[in-house]
Amino acid sequence: MDYPKLRPVNVFPVQTSGQTMVCLQDPHNVSEKTLFLPPALYFIVSHFDGSHSILDIQAEYMRGSGQFLYREKVEEIIQQLDENLFLEGDRFQEALNQVEERFRKASMREALFAGKSYEPDPERLRAQLDGYFVGPQGPGPLGAPANQNGLQGLIAPHIDYQRGGFCYAHAHRELWERGASRTFVIFGTAHHPMEHPFCLTRKDFLTPLGRLEADQSLIDGIQSCCPYDLFGDESTHRSEHSIEFQCVFFRYLFPEPHPIKIVPILCGSFQEAIAKGVSPLEVEPIRQFVDALKKTLQAYPADVCYMASADLAHLGLQFGDPEGMGEYGLRVLEAEDQEMLGWVEGLDPEGFYRSIMKNQDRRRICGFPAIYTMLNVMEVRRGKLLKYGQAFTAETQSVVSFASLAFYR
Numbered sequence: 001m002d003y004p005k006l007r008p009v010n011v012f013p014v015q016t017s018g019q020t021m022v023c024l025q026d027p028h029n030v031s032e033k034t035l036f037l038p039p040a041l042y043f044i045v046s047h048f049d050g051s052h053s054i055l056d057i058q059a060e061y062m063r064g065s066g067q068f069l070y071r072e073k074v075e076e077i078i079q080q081l082d083e084n085l086f087l088e089g090d091r092f093q094e095a096l097n098q099v100e101e102r103f104r105k106a107s108m109r110e111a112l113f114a115g116k117s118y119e120p121d122p123e124r125l126r127a128q129l130d131g132y133f134v135g136p137q138g139p140g141p142l143g144a145p146a147n148q149n150g151l152q153g154l155i156a157p158h159i160d161y162q163r164g165g166f167c168y169a170h171a172h173r174e175l176w177e178r179g180a181s182r183t184f185v186i187f188g189t190a191h192h193p194m195e196h197p198f199c200l201t202r203k204d205f206l207t208p209l210g211r212l213e214a215d216q217s218l219i220d221g222i223q224s225c226c227p228y229d230l231f232g233d234e235s236t237h238r239s240e241h242s243i244e245f246q247c248v249f250f251r252y253l254f255p256e257p258h259p260i261k262i263v264p265i266l267c268g269s270f271q272e273a274i275a276k277g278v279s280p281l282e283v284e285p286i287r288q289f290v291d292a293l294k295k296t297l298q299a300y301p302a303d304v305c306y307m308a309s310a311d312l313a314h315l316g317l318q319f320g321d322p323e324g325m326g327e328y329g330l331r332v333l334e335a336e337d338q339e340m341l342g343w344v345e346g347l348d349p350e351g352f353y354r355s356i357m358k359n360q361d362r363r364r365i366c367g368f369p370a371i372y373t374m375l376n377v378m379e380v381r382r383g384k385l386l387k388y389g390q391a392f393t394a395e396t397q398s399v400v401s402f403a404s405l406a407f408y409r
Contacts, residue, residue: 005050031085132165153306157402158242171404187370188243199233209251225292267369310367316398324397
């Protein structure tokens with residue numbers, strides 16, 4: 001640990017007890033700890049990059065603060081971060097191997113974010129979700145289902161419920177009123193690197209409101225039509241929230257023992273297409289998967305509903321921009337997002353892609369792969385924007401935008 005290296009973690013400022021602190025969270029959920037560091041301590045930790053020795057860190061601290069930093073203090077910080085699994089090294093690697101082995105052996109994908117991002121108790125969770133429908137920006141309480149079969153697909157956010165729950169409610173109310181399928185093909189967004197652009201899992205998804213069964217026949221059919229291994233990145237499903245958050249709403253709408261089946265698909269980065277300036281369908285692994293999915297679903301005897309779990313832009317200091325977002329920037333962002341979503345409403349995946357490529361994805365549209373893939377698979381006649389929203393964080397002058405859309409035959 002003479003050259004300590006911080007793992008890739010989520011880092012963002014927070015206000016606690018009137019003080020500005022820097023929060024560290026593990027996006028892989030290997031460590032269940034959340035660390036809050038005062039600015040002086042974060043200055044030290046920010047030099048844990050694997051290239052600074054302890055002596056280098058002492059020198060940087062002296063230059064930055066004019067104060068001497070004892071070696072023992074740096075070693076104490078290193079030890080605490082290592083014990084909490086925030087540093088690269090043998091301790092973290094052993095813990096990672098253990099959690100991935102438990103996931104591999106498990107028959108179900110556990111509700112990892114219950115008690116963290118939403119209520120773990122079923123009754124409190126139902127009350128929490130109720131509030132998103134009847135709240136100020138919600139669509140209103142659920143009415144009687146129309147028993148229509150016109151709905152074919154949806155886009156809903158995957159931002160945390162506290163900031164975007166009302167927008168989830170708009171999509172899921174439309175599902176309740178206009179959907180008839182009980183098999184859901186979910187295009188989740190993978191927030192971590194994967195070897196291939198898509199990955200599947202055969203595991204059922206557990207929620208506090210019940211289990212959702214994975215449709216084994218559909219999943220096996222997709223793999224049989226795809227020339228590469230769609231389970232090589234399966235461990236990514238363990239810590240990814242984008243599919244779990246939709247499953248919670250599905251079980252809220254259709255309580256057990258109502259039979260619901262899902263096909264959980266994580267969509268990785270399409271950066272190769274962006275870097276080359278070509279259509280994603282010109283990237284062979286992407287085209288192969290889209291073809292395999294379409295072929296499998298065309299032979300499937302039952303109706304399916306598609307769901308893209310997708311956020312939109314990520315801008316501001318928190319995401320590495322040199323300047324924060326102000327009121328004018330938020331208005332410009334909304335106009336740009338609305339223009340982009342016009343291509344989605346118009347069922348034009350290549351137009352959607354070109355709108356992102358205009359500035360080389362400057363807005364960091366993280367749901368782009370999920371939305372693009374769904375548009376290429378669905379056979380629908382029209383799309384409709386249901387709700388648009390922005391989650392602005394004043395401390396970091398940063399924003400995440402999101403929307404709910406519906407697609408009909």
